[in-house]
Amino acid sequence: MTKRQDFPAVQTLLQQANLDTALKSIAEKVLNQQRLTPEEGVLLFEKGELGFLGTLANHVRERLHGDKTYFNRNFHIEPTNVCIFTCNFCSYSRLYKNKEDGWELSIDEMLDIVKKYDGQPVTEVHIVGGVHPKMNLAYFIELIQKISAHRPDLHIKGFTAVELDYMFRKAKVSIEEGMRILHDAGLQSLPGGGAEIFHPEVRAKICHDKVDGDGWLSIHKAAHQLGMHTNATMLYGHVEEFWHRVDHMERLRSLQDETHGFNTFIPLKFRNKDNDLSHIPETSIIEDLRLYAIARLYMDNFPHLKAYWPMLGRSTAQLTLSYGVNDLDGTIDDTTKIYSMAGAEEQRPAMNTAQLAMLIKQAGRRPVERDTVYNEIMDYTDVVFSDEELLAK
Ligand code: V47
Ligand code: SF4
Numbered sequence: 001m002t003k004r005q006d007f008p009a010v011q012t013l014l015q016q017a018n019l020d021t022a023l024k025s026i027a028e029k030v031l032n033q034q035r036l037t038p039e040e041g042v043l044l045f046e047k048g049e050l051g052f053l054g055t056l057a058n059h060v061r062e063r064l065h066g067d068k069t070y071f072n073r074n075f076h077i078e079p080t081n082v083c084i085f086t087c088n089f090c091s092y093s094r095l096y097k098n099k100e101d102g103w104e105l106s107i108d109e110m111l112d113i114v115k116k117y118d119g120q121p122v123t124e125v126h127i128v129g130g131v132h133p134k135m136n137l138a139y140f141i142e143l144i145q146k147i148s149a150h151r152p153d154l155h156i157k158g159f160t161a162v163e164l165d166y167m168f169r170k171a172k173v174s175i176e177e178g179m180r181i182l183h184d185a186g187l188q189s190l191p192g193g194g195a196e197i198f199h200p201e202v203r204a205k206i207c208h209d210k211v212d213g214d215g216w217l218s219i220h221k222a223a224h225q226l227g228m229h230t231n232a233t234m235l236y237g238h239v240e241e242f243w244h245r246v247d248h249m250e251r252l253r254s255l256q257d258e259t260h261g262f263n264t265f266i267p268l269k270f271r272n273k274d275n276d277l278s279h280i281p282e283t284s285i286i287e288d289l290r291l292y293a294i295a296r297l298y299m300d301n302f303p304h305l306k307a308y309w310p311m312l313g314r315s316t317a318q319l320t321l322s323y324g325v326n327d328l329d330g331t332i333d334d335t336t337k338i339y340s341m342a343g344a345e346e347q348r349p350a351m352n353t354a355q356l357a358m359l360i361k362q363a364g365r366r367p368v369e370r371d372t373v374y375n376e377i378m379d380y381t382d383v384v385f386s387d388e389e390l391l392a393k
Contacts, residue, residue, distance in 0.1 A: 007031065009055050020047060026297075030056045036298055041246035044294045050286055057293035057324030064303065065326045068379075069365040071356050072372065074124035074330035077113050079143075080104045083130030085162070087196075087207040088276035089238055091341045093130045104132060107143050114147050114154070124330065124372045127158035128191055131210075137171040137178065141185045148186035155372040156187050160194035161219040165211035179222045189372055190223050192231030192266050198251050199244045206238060206277070213248075217255055224261025229373050231306075232262055236291060237270040237283035245291075249298050256301045263374060264304040264327060267295055269311060273343025285316055289323045296324025304374065309359075313345030318363040327370075331356055353380070354389035 013019070014027055026040050036044075044053065081102040083093035094102035105113075114125065125147065144156055159167070159182075168178035196206060198213030211219075220230045232252050236245055249265075256262050269288055272278045283291075296305050306327040309317035317328055333350045351359070353369065357380040360367035367380040 007059060010059050013052060013055050019052075023047060023052060027052075027056055030060065030297055033300075035300055038243075038246050038250050041249065041294065041298050042242050044297065045242035045245065045290075048290065048294065050290055050293075053290050053293035053297070054323045057296040058322055060296050060300075061305070061324050061326055067364070067366045068326065068368045069321055069360045069363075070304070070327040070368050070370040070374065071360070072124055072330040072370050073120075073122045073353060074126055075113070075117060075122055075333045076126045076128065077105070077110050078103075079110060079127065079129040079135060080132040081130045082132045084133055084166075085131055085207065085210045087210065089196075089206055089235065089270055091271070091273055091275040091343070096133060102130070104135075107139070107146060110143055111146055111150060114150060117154075118151070122154070122331075122333075123377070124155045124157055126191060126330075127156065128160055128193055129163070131163055131166045133170075137167045137173070137181070140167065141181065144182065144185040144187050155189070157189045157191055157372055158187055160191060161216040162194035162210045164190075164219050165215050175219055175222045176225075179219070179226055179228075183223075183226050183228060187228075189228050189263075190220065190230035192233035192264070195233045195248070195252075196235040197240045197244050198248045199240075202240045202244050206235075213251065217251060220261065221255060221259055224255075224259035229261055229263045231264045231266055232302075233266045233268050234295075235268045235270055237287070238277055238280055246298070249295065253299055253301060256299075260301075262302055264306045265295055265299050265302045266306040266308055267291055268308065271311065271343045274341065285319070288312070288316065289319060292320050292325055293323040309351075311345075314359055316345075318359060321360070321363045321365050328356065328360065352389065352392055354385040355392075357383065358385060358390060 010027065010031055014024060022043055026036060026044065029036060081092050081094055082096055082099045082104055084096055147154065147156060164178065168175055171178065194211065195216055196203065198216065200212065203212060223230050234245065234248050252262065269283055272280055272282050292305065292307065304327045305325050306329055307317050307320040307325040309328050310332055331351055331353060357367035369377040369380065371377060
């Protein structure tokens with residue numbers, strides 16, 4: 001049996017004479033693996049200092065994963081940035097009436113992107129984009145079937161619940177039917193986008209015209225019921241209050257209790273370049289680290305917590321590994337524009353395997369390549385990389 005004295009960092013924390021009694025009781029609960037209540041979640045946002053939160057979150061992270069830090073080898077396809085919706089935090093989309101300012105890829109153009117990776121050991125393609133009125137269910141079925149036929153070993157993770165909700169409504173199929181059709185065509189899992197903040201009060205202010213929180217959750221539930229795994233995101237640091245964040249995490253935690261279909265929770269920091277919320281200052285790195293830590297403590301039934309390095313930049317991503325995060329997403333290969341257009345540090349996000357593994361090692365953790373559903377492919381801890389691999393552009 002594990003004994004209290006096995007956790008010296010948390011013990012030291014608990015012995016602090018001036019520790020708030022409510023925070024002390026939360027720390028005890030975390031040690032005893034008891035679930036935090038929404039009130040305790042809000043209290044952590046209000047009162048939890050970075051050191052306190054980090055110590056507890058790192059304890060949970062190491063209990064679940066030790067020093068392992070996962071990444072995968074992936075690339076993105078963004079079929080279009082034309083979008084009928086008007087989320088005011090989005091720097092990426094172009095309205096249909098201005099579609100000549102955006103891009104729209106044909107199925108052949110998207111297959112050409114897949115073919116660029118022939119012979120390379122990528123394991124996942126992540127497909128996500130705007131909601132283009134002419135790219136419908138039939139279009140994406142054809143795309144998925146063609147990718148699967150060309151490269152059956154590639155895991156296809158695609159389409160946010162926002163894209164799926166529109167596709168299904170337009171095709172007049174139920175969520176269950178639509179998910180089954182796409183799954184049969186070769187879609188294997190769903191990314192976590194489009195969740196933003198579920199509470200209608202916040203959605204009314206930042207994304208009033210796309211699928212609501214219940215709709216998002218129903219789509220992920222339908223995917224889980226087919227045995228698919230999915231991710232969940234939370235876009236934070238705009239107009240929401242602390243309790244909205246906790247309400248968001250609570251809804252995800254409840255669905256996870258029911259289905260166990262979520263793999264990863266991915267907090268996404270709002271970036272304010274070139275969008276209609278540019279007047280809102282971005283959160284500080286301290287706030288970001290506090291949020292990751294609270295997410296690790298609150299989302300007790302989510303196996304993984306991911307920091308998306310292209311959005312945070314490499315050094316902040318390294319820091320998150322001490323605040324609950326155990327996954328840094330993938331090599332990406334400069335195939336996504338969502339964050340660079342919103343002002344992220346990484347304007348051309350790409351790292352080769354050696355660079356990503358070294359980034360993790362330099363933060364004192366074990367780099368482990370995974371596939372999309374967290375089967376371990378290779379532990380790189382003892383691999384020595386050449387200067388050529390580490391310096392490659
Ligand atoms: O839903 C849009 C976010 C999401 C901004 O599942 C913004 O593995 C910050 O969900 N500032 C799409 N964020 C991307 C996404 C994702 C990314 C990486 C991995 C996975 C996964 C999923 O991007 C959108 C929205 O929440 N977003 N604009 C912005 N200005
Ligand atoms: Fe469209 Fe997605 Fe941008 Fe919203 S966040 S406007 S749904 S591309």
